[in-house]
Amino acid sequence: MTVPEQLERAHLIGIGGAGMSGIARILLARDAHVSGSDAKDSRAFLTLRAQGARIEIGQRAENLDGPTAVVVSTAIKDTNPELAAARERGIPVLHRAQALALLMEGHRVACIAGTHGKTSTTSMLTVALQHCRLDPSFAIGGDLNESGANAHHGEGGIFVAEADESDGSFLTYSPSVAVVTNVEPDHLDHHGTPEAYVAVFTEFVKRVQPGGLLIVCGDDEAANALAERAEGIRVRRYGRTVTGEHDARVLEYRATETGGTVRIALDGEEITVPVAVPGEHMALNAVAALLAGIELGAPVDGLAEGLGAFGGVRRRFEFKGRAGDVRVYDDYAHHPTEVAAQLRAVRHAAGTGRVIVVFQPHLYSRTKTFAAEFAEALALADEVVVLDVYGAREQPQPGVTGALIADRIAGAGVHYESAFDRVVPLAADLVKPGDLLVTMGAGDVTQLGPEILAELDRRAGA
Structure with a gap:
């Protein structure tokens, strides 16, 4: 299938993101010329570069090499140097969804x-x-x-x-x-x-x-x-x-x-x-x-x-490993309804063991709006560790921290930990043989599962 004319030479700002990297994969499979940039390196780049994409780390106007279109997501600000340069040069700018719609034709x-x-x-x-x-x-x-x-x-x-x-x-x-x-x-x-x-x-x-x-x-x-x-x-x-x-x-x-x-x-x-x-x-x-x-x-x-x-999706109750008799999973749930539904499923998967959840709120606005609902959902676990808010695209709001949720949780053991580097030893202290631990949220909490497993293995070998 041919490439839409507008996307024959596409430059994707934020090419490492979930949506953008997917568009790049499809364009490369259709033999389009693909370039892109991102703020930091990503595991997605290995495949994209192997397929022929030119990817730059850091976003600069000179990264634009005559593209027929520049593709952006809502997260890209007007001050982005590549977006600003595209508009100055009259290069068409497409939202990610517009590019995908063209590929659907x-x-x-x-x-x-x-x-x-x-x-x-x-x-x-x-x-x-x-x-x-x-x-x-x-x-x-x-x-x-x-x-x-x-x-x-x-x-x-x-x-x-x-x-x-x-x-x-x-x-x-x-x-x-x-x-x-x-x-x-x-x-x-x-x-x-x-x-x-x-x-x-x-x-x-x-x-x-x-x-x-x-x-x-x-x-x-x-x-x-x-x-x-x-x-x-x-x-x-x-x-x-x-x-x-x-x-x-x-x-x-x-x-x-x-x-x-x-x-x-x-x-x-x-x-x-x-x-x-x-x-x-x-x-x-x-x-x-x-x-x-x-x-x-x-x-x-x-x-x-x-x-x-069906074997599941990465970060949707994804099994990360086992240390002794403790199983560790990772999940993307970041809305109260999702958290509650997943913890009910986790409870069944845990069998006779306890459920430990390490939860990272995502967005200050969502945390403020749904703090009580998050607390009610997290109370379905036996032990809850609440991290501070992963702000993503938002700036901090006064008084909006993980404590806003932790202080409302009733019926479970509750631990609010604002220091990311102290979460792993705390989680390792909490688990007992037979427990199921799940890291949960849409931010960088996903990094903690392997670290908790490594800490549990270290303690077992000490």
Whole structure:
């Protein structure tokens, strides 16, 4: 497949990011000339450079070598020297979503949206379609454990993409199949109000191509309301509460330590779908992926087998290792609903052992808005270590620290630790044989799992 003319020589600012590196992978597979820059080196660069990308560390105007377009994300500020130089030289500037939309052209497109679960659902659908040998192109906000990749240029004529609502950029896409897993106010630093956040999903549904399919979780009130308002498209719901003729009704979910099975009623038949990752929320994601795969022409049996073989996504309850009789996992959950859902799944996976969570709040605005809800969710663990806030794109706010959450947690052992370098020995002190420890959050807390394992091994050998 040819490269869109605008992207024949693309320069990606922040090329190491999850979204940007995925676009670069697809462009390189289509033989485009790709250059890019980032503030620091990244493991993603090894593959991109091997495929022919020219990547500079540090962002300077001279990094622009005659590109046909400069691609940016919302995180790139107007003061960025490369962005400023592109505008001065009249080089077209595209948002990441606009570039991805260009790459989708000529494909049958499935977009997965929702406050929670979109990365996992997109990944499940991708792996299930691959299992059916349909070779979809895909762009996901995380790395598949099967391939280690977050994007791929396929030959199957299908494009599966995670649709990010955080900055409203998913309104660039016009899918023929859209999934909305749930709608719960988030990213209010961008959208401003819960009402504005919900409204952007309404606009997204309007982007579905006429006659296309919208798939929503009928158990989620706001997602179900989207389906009620949809016009000119077909709708299928999934969940425990749905009763429509074309809905997928969940009859039973059975959990195991490593996953589970979900039994559904669909089109007059009962279907059992194995799920290789734990948690009923993941089982619901699998049902959404099944419905999308059916719409894309894949056989039910093949999709079910693919879902059963799904090995997960990096940072989605990712097993990091074992030290003695202690298991350590890492998870990306950074919203109260995600934290609660994942800890319920962790509780089952822990068996008779205790659950220890090392949690790092993400964004000052989210921490301030949802401090009480985070505390309630984290109380599902036996011991909680709360770190300070990972600010990411935000500046610190007076009085907004991890203590805002820790002080509200009841029913669990609580430890607020503001010093990052003291978390590893503290976590190692807390765990006992048989425990399951999970590091959780969207920031650099992910670094701590291997360090905790190393500390536990060191103590065992001392």
